[in-house]
Structure formats: structure tokens, C-alpha cells
Amino acid sequence: MAAGSETKHNFLEMTEIRKSFGDMTVLHDVSLSVSQGEVICIIGPSGCGKSTFLRTANWLTPADGGEVRLAGELVGGVPDARSVSTQTKELNALRARVGMVFQNFNVWPHLSVLENVVCPQMVVAKRRRGEAEKQALAALAEVGLDDKKSEWPDNLSGGQKQRLAIARVLAMDPVLVLMDEPTSALDPELVSGVLNVLKRLAQKGMTMIIVTHELGFASSVADRVVFMEEGRIVEEGAPDVILQTPKTERLKLFLEKLNITAFKPNSDSAGHPTMDSGS
Numbered sequence: 001m002a003a004g005s006e007t008k009h010n011f012l013e014m015t016e017i018r019k020s021f022g023d024m025t026v027l028h029d030v031s032l033s034v035s036q037g038e039v040i041c042i043i044g045p046s047g048c049g050k051s052t053f054l055r056t057a058n059w060l061t062p063a064d065g066g067e068v069r070l071a072g073e074l075v076g077g078v079p080d081a082r083s084v085s086t087q088t089k090e091l092n093a094l095r096a097r098v099g100m101v102f103q104n105f106n107v108w109p110h111l112s113v114l115e116n117v118v119c120p121q122m123v124v125a126k127r128r129r130g131e132a133e134k135q136a137l138a139a140l141a142e143v144g145l146d147d148k149k150s151e152w153p154d155n156l157s158g159g160q161k162q163r164l165a166i167a168r169v170l171a172m173d174p175v176l177v178l179m180d181e182p183t184s185a186l187d188p189e190l191v192s193g194v195l196n197v198l199k200r201l202a203q204k205g206m207t208m209i210i211v212t213h214e215l216g217f218a219s220s221v222a223d224r225v226v227f228m229e230e231g232r233i234v235e236e237g238a239p240d241v242i243l244q245t246p247k248t249e250r251l252k253l254f255l256e257k258l259n260i261t262a263f264k265p266n267s268d269s270a271g272h273p274t275m276d277s278g279s
Contacts, residue, residue, distance in 0.1 A: 011036040011071060011207060012176060017056050018065035019049075026052050028231045029066065036175075037205040041218035041239070044228035045254060050211045051180050053228070057209060058098045058178060059091055070094060070176065096124050099169030101179040105161040107153045107168070113140065114149040117168045125172060132171075139171040140164075143197050159190030163197055170201075177201070179210040183217075215258075219243055227251050 012034040019027040026049040034040055042050045055061035057068060059076035067077035074080070075094055080087060107116050117136035121127045127135070140146045143163040153161055162182060169177060182198070183191045195217050202208065202221045212218055218225050219239045226236040227250075235248045246252045 011038075012057065012209075013069045014053075014057060014066070015068070016066040017053065017063045017068070019052055019056065019061065019063050026231050027056070027063070030228075030231070030233055031066075032226065032233065034176075034207065034209065036207055038207060038223045039202045039221055040209045040224050040226060041222035042209065042211045042226045042228060043213070043215070043218060048228045049231040050228045054178055054180055054209060054211050057176075058095055058100060060100065070098070096172065097175050099172060099174035099177040101162075101165050101169055101177065101182050103181045103185050105158070105165050105185070107161050107164050109153050111153075112149070113145060113151050113153065113156070113164055116153065116164055117171050120168055121171055135171045135173075136167070139167040142170055142200075143167045144193070157190055158186045159193045162186065162194050166194070166197055175207065177206055177208045179208065179212075181211050181213065183212070183214060215243060227254070229254070 010033055012032075014030070014032045016029040016031055017027050018025070018029050030049075030053055032040070032053075042054065044050050052061055056063045056066075057075070059068065062076055063078060065078045068075040073094065074082070074090070076087075076091065082090070108119075111119060114133070114136055117139055118129070118132045121132035121135060122129065125132075137146060137149070140149055143166050145160060145163055145167060148156065148160065148164075153164065156164065162185075166182075179198070183194050186194065191214070195214065198208070198210070198217070199221050210218075210222075222239050224236055225239045225242045227234050227242065227246075227248075229250050234250045235242060235246060242251070243255070246255060
């Protein structure tokens with residue numbers, strides 16, 4: 001699957017993103033730059049704003065202030081001089097290029113596995129049936145579900161449903177993939193299959209931002225780990241640095257609450273510490 005041809009420098013720019021719900025401010029002028037091919041894992045305690053921040057990246061949750069640009073193109077901003085019709089048209093075109101994977105799969109139970117991957121291509125990308133099926137079969141093979149193409153989603157395990165959701169995104173040839181706690185709704189024994197798929201995508205150079213509670217996964221896959229608390233980015237850096245030698249007291253306390261004083265990235269999957277799911 002192609003990751004796109006946009007320039008690597010400043011591929012995604014999220015600048016001074018601010019968001020409130022009623023009287024509660026959940027994001028305080030948060031900024032993040034992502035290079036093409038970079039994998040960012042966002043960690044932090046429940047309620048710190050990490051999922052909200054992720055959802056502003058494709059303006060699924062519009063911000064109250066700040067700006068998001070993808071490859072130089074405006075995704076959304078406040079203020080925004082574009083007309084409402086222009087905003088809608090350009091945002092729909094952009095969302096066809098930015099994949100989103102949610103916690104709870106969001107697969108369509110009335111469609112077969114294959115049709116779950118074919119239909120979005122035909123509706124959103126306006127692809128012909130033959131091309132859409134070819135892309136779908138390649139995506140299903142990528143996530144290890146090519147032998148399940150005729151199954152109904154209700155016959156799949158939770159891990160298989162999440163891999164199906166990932167295949168649906170991959171078939172659209174996204175330039176950026178956003179993932180919101182992709183393993184939090186899974187039983188522990190189903191997590192590894194999904195994480196292995198994400199690791200392969202990272203190795204292939206897919207640009208990804210992943211909100212996760214799996215520190216072991218973040219340690220092995222991320223180019224950069226971003227720690228958020230109370231609607232702010234407190235610390236960010238390479239996983240071997242930020243998880244083993246945190247510089248801020250906030251991150252040290254967070255890891256101590258998980259009984260981690262120096263995270264060991266080579267721990268086996270059974271020993272991977274986890275954080276509270278939810279954001």
C-alpha cells in the first residue's frame with residue numbers, strides 16, 4: 001500500500017490546537033509536527049485529551065482554535081476564511097486520504113468481510129468494482145484475513161474485526177492513518193495479532209499517529225512517543241529515552257503509578273505494562 005508522495009518535511013502540522021467542551025478546556029494550545037513515514041504514539045492518563053487531540057487531526061472533532069495542515073493544505077483552522085461549502089468539499093476530499101481506526105471496530109455487520117472493504121472504495125474513492133475488489137483482497141492479505149473474505153463480521157473475533165477495520169483503511173491508500181486505542185476493546189490474547197499488523201505497517205513506512213495504552217508496542221514501533229497530561233504535551237522524544245529516562249516529574253510519576261521506574265523495551269508480551277484505556 002502506498003503511503004503517498006508528499007514531501008517528508010512537516011507532513012502534518014497541528015498548531016496551537018485548543019478545544020473546550022462547555023466550561024472544560026481539554027486541549028490547551030497543543031502543537032505537533034509529524035514527518036512523512038513517522039510513527040507517533042501518544043500516551044497519557046485517562047482524560048488527558050489524547051483522543052480529542054487525535055480527532056482534531058482530520059477535523060473529525062473541530063478545534064476551537066489553532067490550525068491543522070496536511071502536506072501544506074489546510075485541514076481546518078480557526079478562523080477559517082473558506083466558505084462552508086468549500087470547507088466541506090475540501091475536508092471530504094482530505095478524509096478520503098486520511099484513514100481512521102477506532103476503538104470499537106465500526107465494521108458493518110450486514111456486509112461480508114470483502115464487502116466491508118470494497119464498498120468504501122466505491123462510494124468514497126469512486127473506484128470501479130474490479131479495482132476495488134483487487135485493492136480489498138490485497139488489504140485483507142496484508143492483515144491476514146484473506147481466508148475470511150466471505151465471512152460475516154459477527155463470525156469474527158474482536159481481533160479479527162479490528163484487523164478488518166484496518167484493512168478497510170489500507171484499501172483506500174491513505175497518506176496518514178490515525179488510530180484511537182486500537183487494542184483497548186480487545187481481550188489480552190487478541191491484542192498481539194493487531195499489534196503485529198501495525199508493526200508491519202510501520203516497517204513499510206506508513207505515517208501513523210496512534211493513541212495507545214500499550215507501552216511495549218510504543219517502545220518497539222514508535223519513532224517518537226508523546227506524553228500528554230491535562231490537555232498539554234508534557235514530554236516527547238524517542239521511546240528508549242522517554243520511557244527509560246523521563247525528564248519531567250509528571251512523566252516519572254505517571255510511570256511510577258504503573259510500577260515502572262525504567263521501562264524495559266525487551267519485555268515479552270505477557271510483561272507489557274498497560275495504562276488505563278479511554279481518553
